[in-house]
Amino acid sequence: MGSRLLQTFIKNKFIWIACLILIGYLLPYYILGENTHIRVHDNLDSNIVWYKLLAETGQIFTLSDTTLPQVINGLPRSALPSAFDAVAWLYVLFEPMTAYTISQTIMRFAAFFGMYLLLTRHVFREAKSPWITVGAALAFAMLPYWPSGALSIAGLPLALHLFLTIRKFGWKTPKYNWVILLVIPFLSNFILSFVFFLAIMGLFWLIDWIRFKKANWSFFTAIASMTGIYLVKNYLVITSMFFNSGFTSHREELSLGHNTFERSVELAWENFLYGHTHDEAHQVLIIIPVIFTALLVAAYSNVKPRKLITLFVFNFCLSVWYAFWYWEGWRIVKDNFMIANTFNFARIHFFDPAVWYICFALALALLWKHLKFGKVLAIVLVVLQCSLVFGLNEENKYSEIDTPTFAEFYSEDLFDEIEAYIGEDQADYRVVSIGMHPTIAQYNGFYTLDTYNNSIPLEYKHDFRDVIEGELDKSPSLKNYFDTWGGRLYMYVAEHGEDYLFTKDRNEPIEQLDINTDALQKLGGDYILSAVPIKNYQELGLEHERTFENNGSPWEIWLYRV
Structure with a gap:
């Protein structure tokens, strides 16, 4: 045995x-x-909390698209x-x-x-x-x-x-x-x-x-x-x-894809060489040079590597398709056919990693068979590529750029202090966050008026826009980001741009915050959880209740009452 x-x-x-x-x-x-340090973008700031929220709602199984009051006064169940x-x-x-x-x-x-x-x-x-x-x-x-x-x-x-x-x-x-x-x-x-x-x-x-x-x-x-x-x-x-x-989902008003032809060409090459943030294959340093070398060896050896050429060209075509889906020339189609506007046909680029590694294996096989010392070279290349991607595990990757760990990001002890200070049932008041992702508050049981989700009621998006309109008007890029997409209903600050990680080591005050507190109150807003101090809070009619921090959390939270 x-x-x-x-x-x-x-x-x-x-x-x-x-x-x-x-x-x-x-x-x-x-x-x-x-x-553990793990990815923030489209992970800690969203999906993990969506799963947790769903697990705690008791609404996992439902025949109709009910609403969940914990988020935006009624997030559709279908958004989770x-x-x-x-x-x-x-x-x-x-x-x-x-x-x-x-x-x-x-x-x-x-x-x-x-x-x-x-x-x-x-x-x-x-x-x-x-x-x-x-x-x-x-x-x-x-x-x-x-x-x-x-x-x-x-x-x-x-x-x-x-x-x-x-x-x-x-x-x-x-x-x-x-x-x-x-x-x-x-x-x-x-x-x-x-x-x-x-x-x-x-x-x-x-x-x-x-x-x-x-x-x-x-x-x-x-x-x-x-x-x-x-x-x-x-x-x-x-x-x-x-x-x-x-x-009616906010996706009805999506208006994505206004890139120039020149920018689309650049984006095609960027995706071909480096991939998309969700499907990085890390092909540019080793895999692509190996493929070109293998094609030269095949030509010299009079070998026709049809599979390799076909898949290599296929991946290039995927990158072109992905990039040109956002080309302004598509607007005539997207503006007249709703499905082209609301469904992202560019996502076929998620095939990229699998195709790249099939190409990598095919190229290595060519070198192994037709090149002197090809076996040794192939083994070295495999070891190098494996070493490269092994070093990209989340703990290595995100500890190096010093993002918070899972525990630090959600800082449960700190938010327990805030909840205890407010002293009311969390269902009886609503909060918004500034300088930090609203999912942090959601993870800790707070009912939020801001959120990040795939589908949000269009009417609510319009109402929320009234709250942040002053800040959007100060930043054309944020205004375009919110109006043409709008999946992130955040308390945007023009001074911050699209940065939502203001820890206590970098929490310079907001000099002039232009938000509509009347519109915020109309939505039911009671408190603002801000990761940075707001200098003109009194002009906005806010009351600074208290500042919270502890040694185990990267955040320092200024609690303002609306």
């Missing part, structure tokens, strides 16, 4: 080593817990994650940081095994060195993905492997492949990426039908089944969009 286990380990030693490296990558979450979102249930069952850690672990291992299976079973026709297949898969698994996306980006190779397996073996495909395929929707986002993925799978099915004059019904069933699960999962979004005439 022992010798059999040893043989199994030796046979799969590269996979075991990769798993140990992944565990090392994840260790900061398990060791540091809430003292689905009841069929598996990550949401992690936040029901565990504390937020524990749920986050489990989600990260699932994401990383699914990314690794998905890419490994895709490379070994479908990309390469013959066995390749595990240095290439395991190495590329490991690097892919350690990319700095948008954390709350779960398998939305990291799980694409796994999903493609499953679909290609079903396409090849039909109804003879082992049942566990079907099970995994039907689980993926509960851990991923349809609107973000899988709507494009399933559309491409549907196109593959149609092309197969035309080519072979025979429908592959098992493949079709896989596509239909996953699509059906996504539709059920997003039932509240669908009903609110098409059947709830009482709710």
